[in-house]
Amino acid sequence: MRLARGRAVLLLATLGVLAVLLGTVSTGLSSPLVGLSFNLPKPSPPTPPPLPVPGELLVEASVYQAANGTTPLEGATVSIGSGVVGVASLLTATNSSGEVEVSLLPGSYTIRVYNEGFTTFSDFSIVASKTTVANVSAVRMETQPVFSDLSDQDGSGFVGPWQQISLAVNSSSAKLILSSSAIFLDAVYPGGSAGATLSQGNVTREVSAVVVSGPANPSAPGPLWFTLQPSKFISVTGLSGLAIATYSASIVVNILGS
Numbered sequence: 001m002r003l004a005r006g007r008a009v010l011l012l013a014t015l016g017v018l019a020v021l022l023g024t025v026s027t028g029l030s031s032p033l034v035g036l037s038f039n040l041p042k043p044s045p046p047t048p049p050p051l052p053v054p055g056e057l058l059v060e061a062s063v064y065q066a067a068n069g070t071t072p073l074e075g076a077t078v079s080i081g082s083g084v085v086g087v088a089s090l091l092t093a094t095n096s097s098g099e100v101e102v103s104l105l106p107g108s109y110t111i112r113v114y115n116e117g118f119t120t121f122s123d124f125s126i127v128a129s130k131t132t133v134a135n136v137s138a139v140r141m142e143t144q145p146v147f148s149d150l151s152d153q154d155g156s157g158f159v160g161p162w163q164q165i166s167l168a169v170n171s172s173s174a175k176l177i178l179s180s181s182a183i184f185l186d187a188v189y190p191g192g193s194a195g196a197t198l199s200q201g202n203v204t205r206e207v208s209a210v211v212v213s214g215p216a217n218p219s220a221p222g223p224l225w226f227t228l229q230p231s232k233f234i235s236v237t238g239l240s241g242l243a244i245a246t247y248s249a250s251i252v253v254n255i256l257g258s
Helices: 002-034 171-179
Strands: 055-065 069-072 077-081 090-093 099-104 107-114 119-126 131-143 165-169 183-189 203-213 224-230 241-255
Touching: 055 107, 055 119, 077 099, 090 099, 107 131, 107 241, 119 131, 119 241, 131 171, 165 171, 165 241, 171 224, 171 241, 183 224
Parallel strands: 055 131
Antiparallel strands: 055 069, 055 099, 077 090, 077 107, 107 119, 131 241, 165 224, 183 203, 183 241, 203 224
16 A cells, blocks of 8 residues: 555656656747747839830811912811720810820720811821821812802892702812711802902801802813802901812821931
């Protein structure tokens, strides 16, 4: 009985010593880890790509008329499209100098220039830090009728937009009129002394008109008849002449320095 108790005491003492030793070893292994710090490098934010350098588009628009020569074309609408689905076209208008200047990102574009008398378009490219020049040239052509019946039919002093005007032109002008996208009637009124001509400062009022009927064969010889309807009132008081005006236009694009 005493022997069993002694063995039990010895076993307990041995277990206590082992517990102390294991605690010391554990403390010795874990304590140094508590004070360690790890200075890991922080990740750098991604570098954004460089912004594209824009280029310039310079639109220079002019109109040529026999009476006045070449003058700036003011008020023409300029539409610039990129061809990208969902991206609206840029709309602006030429100033009193006939110019428009805008900055655009490099790429391919389409320009359309138009007003009541004509429309023309062209593709062009924008290159970084360079200027693309679009020269818009419109030509105004006048046809003098051989005969017209422009008259004050109702005594109002005007020809109204519900009335029609019959006139005859030379066969050389008939094709031009029929092929034009828009035509105009120019009622000419003396701006100075009696007998003034187109080149002497007459005041003209350009009124758009539609062709109600034209010659079936515009190549036929001799005078050919047209029936036109004006879009606005034309005063016949003091009227000294009548002309048909048409326009043609084109765009030439160049990149400066290329």
